[in-house]
Amino acid sequence: MEGTSKVADKNVLKYLIKVLKKKPLNAAKKATKEMDDDEMAFKLKQKEDQKALEALKTKAAGKGPLTGGGIKKSGKKGFGN
Template sequence: MSGREGGKKKPLKAPKKDSREMDDEDLARKQKQKEDQKAMEAMKAKAQKGPLIGGGIKKSGKK
């Protein structure tokens, strides 16, 4: 009687799934995601070009 025989047995490893074929819908979705990513990067770059100082409420300095 060995100590390893008792208890649960480990399940066998599942075989790796084959990469499925890309449909026209999948290709279109990936293309749209790439375009959206490029648009977001362009908007981020455009937003960072503006002045960072001068926003908010300006105080007159009088007390």
């Protein structure tokens, strides 16, 4: 009888591995909530702010770096001149 027990155990293990490898079930979709006027205005303002930020980024990218490139030296060659 021990031989059949080992075969059954192997079959159970194969089944469990097969089940565990399957993709998990998708989470239930959240119900869409209706937005009131305040929420809609807030979302609209966020979109407008994002567009303005993108416009500023493109404008600033064309100007080049803000720094002068390190330590600036004066034109003087010595102390006594």
